[in-house]
Amino acid sequence: MELIELNAPYLLFVGDAPDLLMAKTAKGVAHWRPERCLAQLRYPESPVDLGLPDMDVASAAAAGAKTLVLGLAPFGASLPQRWIDTCVEALAHGMDVASGLHIRLASIPAIVDAAARYGRRILDVRNPPATLPCGTGLPRSGKRLLTVGTDCCVGKMFTALAIQAEMAARKLPTSFRPTGQTGILIEGYGVSVDAVVADFISGAVELLAPANAPEHWDIIEGQGSLFHPAYAGVSLGLLHGAQADVLVVCHEAGRSQMDGMEGYPIQPMEQVIATNLAMARLTNPKVRLGGIALNTSRLSEADALAAIDELAQRLGVVVVDPVRTGVAPLVDAILAGETA
C-alpha cells in the first residue's frame, strides 16, 4: 500500500497558460514549496511568470530536475500535441511526469510508450493507490488537525498549508497531508480521497496520516462539506479517518448558496461547527474546535475586518483570514488549547 510520491526538484510546466489563474496549481507549488522547484517551462507566448528561472527540458534535466509537473488544465477535452511532445521529451531526458489533470497521462499512448522506453514514471495524482486498507478507527499517536468547510472551494487547502507553515516557522514538528490533486503536487505526496473506492475513504486517510510522535502535528486538507448533497460521504469518511484533535472550519464570507447546488443554502456556522464536532467524536472523543478561517477575498478591507470581528464575537472563537490576517492567532489558540 503505497501513496503517490513525486521526486524533487520540479520543472513546473506553464506551457501556453494565458494568465496566472490558469496556472494556479503551478503557482501554488512555487509559492508553498519553492525549495522543491528548480525552474519553469513556458512556451514563448505565455506571459505567466512564477518567479522561477526559465528552462527548457534539456537544461532543466542537466540542472537536476527530477519531475515535470503539469498543474494546469488545457482548454478542450484532450491534451494538446505540443504538451504531449514536452512530456515525451521530459521522459526521454530521464524525468518523471506528474499531472493533476482529469485527462490521465496513462491514457495517452505516446506518453505511456515513452515512459516504458525510458524507464520513467507517469504520476497521475488523481488516481488513488491500487490497494488501500479499510479504516480501523483505532487510536493512534500524534496530533492531527483537519480543515473542514461550509462548502467546496472555500479555502481548506490554503488554510491547512498556512497553518502547517506557521507551525513549521515555530519549529514545531509538523506535516501537511494533502487529499486533493493540487495539494499532492505541492507536497509531492498524498492521496486524492474523492477518487478512492467508497469503502476505503477513512482507511486511505489513516494511511495518509499514520501514527506519529506524540508532539507531531499532521495538518490534513479537508474536502467538500458534511452539508454538500453530492460529496458529504467523502467529507465524513475523511473526518472519521483523520481522528482529528482539532477542527478548523473554513468559509467564504458572503457566500450564501452552495456552489452549483440549486436549493442548498450555506448552513449557519453554529450548525456546521456542531455537526462536524458531533460526527468527529466517533473516532476522537476529545476533538475540539480550533477556530474559523474566513476567506474574505470578495470583501473590502474594512468589510473583511468587520466580518471577522462579527463572527469572532458571535461565536467566541478565533477567526482569521489566512490571506489577509495570517493564521498566527489561530495557531496561538490551537496551541493554547493543548494545555488548557
Next chain:
Amino acid sequence: MELIELNAPYLLFVGDAPDLLMAKTAKGVAHWRPERCLAQLRYPESPVDLGLPDMDVASAAAAGAKTLVLGLAPFGASLPQRWIDTCVEALAHGMDVASGLHIRLASIPAIVDAAARYGRRILDVRNPPATLPCGTGLPRSGKRLLTVGTDCCVGKMFTALAIQAEMAARKLPTSFRPTGQTGILIEGYGVSVDAVVADFISGAVELLAPANAPEHWDIIEGQGSLFHPAYAGVSLGLLHGAQADVLVVCHEAGRSQMDGMEGYPIQPMEQVIATNLAMARLTNPKVRLGGIALNTSRLSEADALAAIDELAQRLGVVVVDPVRTGVAPLVDAILAGETA
C-alpha cells in the same frame, strides 16, 4: 450510465456447498424471487437443497435459463477449476454468468475467453457502472424508504425486502433497490454502492432510485452505519442520495459492540435515530422515522417478544422482527404516517 441488469430465469449455482449457510445468497435469491429461478445446479456431493428442480447446464439451457448465478464463496483465494468449467459450459450454452464474489469472473482468462467466444456477458455485480453522475440533491417525485443500521450485518437488506414484499402484497406500486451484491443478485438489478468511487456515492443512489410516480415506493437497501468508523462515508452518501421520506432503523438485539471494530460500542438507539434523521434532512427535510426492525435471532421467543416490547415502549414507535413477527405492523405505521 447503465446499472447492472441480469436476465431471468436463473440457474442457481450451488456447486459443492456443504450447507445452506455457505449457499445463503443462492438461498436468498430462491426465497425472495422464486419467479426468477428455474433450477439449481448441485455437484453430486452437495446436500444443499434450495427447493428448486436439479438441472445440469445443458438441460437448464434447453429449458430457457438465461443466467448462471454464482452466489456462494469458495474456500481459498481462487475459483476451483470445476467451478470455472461450469461457468465456461454455461457460456457455451448461451447463458450469461453473474457473480457476487470478491474474485472477479473478469479476472479468470478461461471465463473471459468463453464469454467473448460465445458472445455472452460476465456480470460481476460488485463492480460499479463505468460512469456515474455526481449527486444533484434535487427533489424528485415518488416515495422512498431507506433501511439504516446500528452496524453492518444487522438485517438492512432483509428488512427492505420484507417491506417491499409486504407493500407488493397490498398491491402498492413498489420496487426494491439493492445496493449490495446479494440484493443485486436477488433483484437482478442494482449498484454496489460501497464499490463506487467516493465522489459518486450519492449520485449512484439517485440513479438507482430515480424519480417515479408520486404513489410509488422505492425501498432502498442501506449499507453500514453512520457510526461505523470505516464505512460511515458510504452510509452518509447513501442517506443523501436516497432522499428518503421514511427511515427504518435496523439493529440486532443483544449486539453491544460493532462487529470487528475494537473499541466501538453500538450507540444508543435514540442517538442512532436522531443522527440519521438530522443528517437525512439535508436532502429531504420531511424525512421521518417509520419504525425499528429488530433482529432477535439470538434470543428465545419469550426474550425476543420482551425485547421488542421494551424498545417499542421506550421509543414510542413500532418495532418488529421481520422474521419473527413480520413487517405488517411496520408497513401499517408507515402508511398511516403518509396521511398523518
